Amino acid sequence: MTKPKESSSLKASTVLSVVGRNPEEQWGFLNPPLYKGSTVIHKSLKSLVNLEGKFFYGTAGTPTIANLEDAWTQLTGAAGTVLSSSGLGIIALVVLSIVKSGDHILVPTNVYYPTSMFCKNILEKFSVRTEYYDPLIGSGIERLIQPNTSLIFLESPGSHTMEIQDIPAFVAVARKHGIKTVLDNTWATPLFFKAHSFGIDISIEAGTKYVGGHSDILLGLASANSESWPALRSTYESLGMLPGDDDCHLALRGLRTLHLRVKEAERKALILAKWLKHRDEVERVLHPAFEDSPGHKFWVRDYTGSTGLFTIVLKDGFKEAGLENMLDHMRIFKLGFSWGGYESLMIPVSPGAKQRLEKWSLNGFALRIQVGLEDIDDLKHDLELGFERLKEIKPVTLKAKL
Numbered sequence: 001m002t003k004p005k006e007s008s009s010l011k012a013s014t015v016l017s018v019v020g021r022n023p024e025e026q027w028g029f030l031n032p033p034l035y036k037g038s039t040v041i042h043k044s045l046k047s048l049v050n051l052e053g054k055f056f057y058g059t060a061g062t063p064t065i066a067n068l069e070d071a072w073t074q075l076t077g078a079a080g081t082v083l084s085s086s087g088l089g090i091i092a093l094v095v096l097s098i099v100k101s102g103d104h105i106l107v108p109t110n111v112y113y114p115t116s117m118f119c120k121n122i123l124e125k126f127s128v129r130t131e132y133y134d135p136l137i138g139s140g141i142e143r144l145i146q147p148n149t150s151l152i153f154l155e156s157p158g159s160h161t162m163e164i165q166d167i168p169a170f171v172a173v174a175r176k177h178g179i180k181t182v183l184d185n186t187w188a189t190p191l192f193f194k195a196h197s198f199g200i201d202i203s204i205e206a207g208t209k210y211v212g213g214h215s216d217i218l219l220g221l222a223s224a225n226s227e228s229w230p231a232l233r234s235t236y237e238s239l240g241m242l243p244g245d246d247d248c249h250l251a252l253r254g255l256r257t258l259h260l261r262v263k264e265a266e267r268k269a270l271i272l273a274k275w276l277k278h279r280d281e282v283e284r285v286l287h288p289a290f291e292d293s294p295g296h297k298f299w300v301r302d303y304t305g306s307t308g309l310f311t312i313v314l315k316d317g318f319k320e321a322g323l324e325n326m327l328d329h330m331r332i333f334k335l336g337f338s339w340g341g342y343e344s345l346m347i348p349v350s351p352g353a354k355q356r357l358e359k360w361s362l363n364g365f366a367l368r369i370q371v372g373l374e375d376i377d378d379l380k381h382d383l384e385l386g387f388e389r390l391k392e393i394k395p396v397t398l399k400a401k402l
């Protein structure tokens, strides 16, 4: 396999092309085969007893899993990578690799909702106390640190409300106090934000989104720097929450075109977000590349791109029936969770309630938009018709319209 040293001078798109494959071990075939299995046959009693060989049993990994781990480690510039069966699964695994009973952890108020459920339903049982902080607090996080604080969790931009965090400020405070930092970097991917270069200890990617890219896998990836790597690996080995080999195989295929897909998502999302900003129905567009989006200056300073997910807040006064009428009949923007696939999606979100944003003052409906790879004019047309239905309230005969 390509060693980290060999690929460190290569640009990301080249790295994505050369990592995680080894034709010499595959009869010359370019792509690695899909390995699946639990049992590995050992050649001798000595080999069996000493767990010899790179692979000695399924839960210790397969070549397919190892290829993806290796690829991700090289892409992120980390010391090592572990994988899990979903984004949420890897978040749980990473947090468990850091905390112990009696600890205090800091989590942003706008965090991906299931992350906060993990803190409440699992961590609380082990007397790990979660305190929620304003994602834009920056170095003010120091005031919240207790003698037993072991982790500052970050998610940038935050789910639904898209705040970009001042990551270097958080890292500086954490380092000073010997506290670990974990970043959910799913939106930017390592292509647009180099978490470990900014001092983040463990960076998380829900591979379900852009890495998979086709809405047909569930996967989580976590890359760690050298200080956090041994605990992360041993937690992984103790939990046995492995991803399926088929999903890893598809993720490895997804990686080859990741740079093309995120750049196209960025381009389309920017066109659409600018267009939406000028629509009468829209009050605010929350997109990190926009000046009035929270934390925009940190995005300008630290990020090298944006992807295809953003939120719009509609003007106040539309009726719920109108919103239903709009969303039930979209032709391209379908209703569905997740994002990062080839298809456009839209879901209503309620930043005020679930995200615990104290400062949220907008009353209009908020919609999270995932921009897929469809034609931009078709996407605009779909939204135009949707806005008509939003205002009409009464159902229109769609067939005649489309």
Ligand SMILES: *Cc1c(COP(=O)(O)O)cnc(C)c1O
Residues within 6 Å of the ligand: 086, 087, 088, 089, 112, 155, 159, 184, 186, 187, 206, 207, 208, 209, 218, 219, 220, 338
């Ligand atoms: C989707 C998502 C996750 C979880 O990924 P799953 O594979 O769906 O469990 C975690 N963090 C963020 C920011 C996400 O959008």
